[in-house]
Amino acid sequence: xxxxxxxxxxxxxxxxxxxxxxxxxxxxxxxNDAESVLSSEQIDIDGSFNTPKQETAxxxxxxxxxxxxxxxxxxxxKKIEDMRLQEEQKLAKKLQKAFNAQAMAIDSxxxxxxxxxxxxxxxxxxxxxxxxxxxxxxxxxxGLMTISGEDGLELESSANINxxxxxxxxxxxxxxxxxxxxxxxxxxVANQYSGINYYNSNVYNPxxxxxxxxxxxxxxxxNYSRLGxxxxxxxxxxxxSTIRPYLxxxxxxxxxxxxxxxxxxxxxxxxxxxxxxxxSSYVAGSVLAGSEIHFTDTIGANLEFKYxxxxxxxxxxASASSNRNPDQVxxxxxxxxxxxxxxxxxxxxxxxxx
Numbered sequence: 001x002x003x004x005x006x007x008x009x010x011x012x013x014x015x016x017x018x019x020x021x022x023x024x025x026x027x028x029x030x031x032n033d034a035e036s037v038l039s040s041e042q043i044d045i046d047g048s049f050n051t052p053k054q055e056t057a058x059x060x061x062x063x064x065x066x067x068x069x070x071x072x073x074x075x076x077x078k079k080i081e082d083m084r085l086q087e088e089q090k091l092a093k094k095l096q097k098a099f100n101a102q103a104m105a106i107d108s109x110x111x112x113x114x115x116x117x118x119x120x121x122x123x124x125x126x127x128x129x130x131x132x133x134x135x136x137x138x139x140x141x142x143g144l145m146t147i148s149g150e151d152g153l154e155l156e157s158s159a160n161i162n163x164x165x166x167x168x169x170x171x172x173x174x175x176x177x178x179x180x181x182x183x184x185x186x187x188x189v190a191n192q193y194s195g196i197n198y199y200n201s202n203v204y205n206p207x208x209x210x211x212x213x214x215x216x217x218x219x220x221x222x223n224y225s226r227l228g229x230x231x232x233x234x235x236x237x238x239x240x241s242t243i244r245p246y247l248x249x250x251x252x253x254x255x256x257x258x259x260x261x262x263x264x265x266x267x268x269x270x271x272x273x274x275x276x277x278x279x280s281s282y283v284a285g286s287v288l289a290g291s292e293i294h295f296t297d298t299i300g301a302n303l304e305f306k307y308x309x310x311x312x313x314x315x316x317x318a319s320a321s322s323n324r325n326p327d328q329v330x331x332x333x334x335x336x337x338x339x340x341x342x343x344x345x346x347x348x349x350x351x352x353x354x
Contacts, residue, residue: 172235182226
């Protein structure tokens, strides 16, 4: 009986190690056989019958165990194959979707390439209209003028103003008309009472005495003025930049006059002094060098240096004095020297274009 109980315990352990599906299966022939063996009556191995050896319950259980093990292995293998098949199916679906998407992309590209391409004609760019530059100019300017000539003539203006009107006939050449006015004061020390003077001769020396000194002082003051009209032309070395340097030439007509500031009359030896006056006209040529600075289309600045010198002799000479006193001669000599002297001026002005 001990053997019977041991076999029964062993069978129970084997059945607990099986999968839940095999244990819970109802109507399984192998399980039914196992139950029939367990429930069958056992033969006493100590019997006295001498009969052929029959299959024992243990042998039957061993066979059943082997069959159950084989079946479990088959079920496990089948389960593994089922899981592998499911994974392969999922992978196949993913690959199929990827292939379908790629095929659709290839088809769309092929369709786009095969379709006729419509030529897109870009609208023609609007023509660039270059803004026309204003050609007319007005240039008011002011500066200084120095006059240097023979016999130590050195004069400097107190006022030098100009007004120029120009037309830009080409991008590099302009033609203009300029009106200028110059004024300066001159202290004449040649006719002083004491010392060496310009008129130190037997003819004029008697006039410069104590009476002359008491009337006019030691040196008379002259007033000089000039009104000029000039036609000029400029050549611009740069036409597109803000700063436009130029060179130019001009020719003009000048009318200038000289007079003593103190016109108090003084009599000596039947000669009257105090009403001296001199004026004349002359033609002069000039050389220009300067630059225009353009701030906007209409406003700018102008800086110009001009050298001027008279041509030939003066004309239209006039004198207020009817007698040839020494101061009248002095005015005429100074006026003639200015006409032949070197005139240099530096002016700065405003450039107005329209």
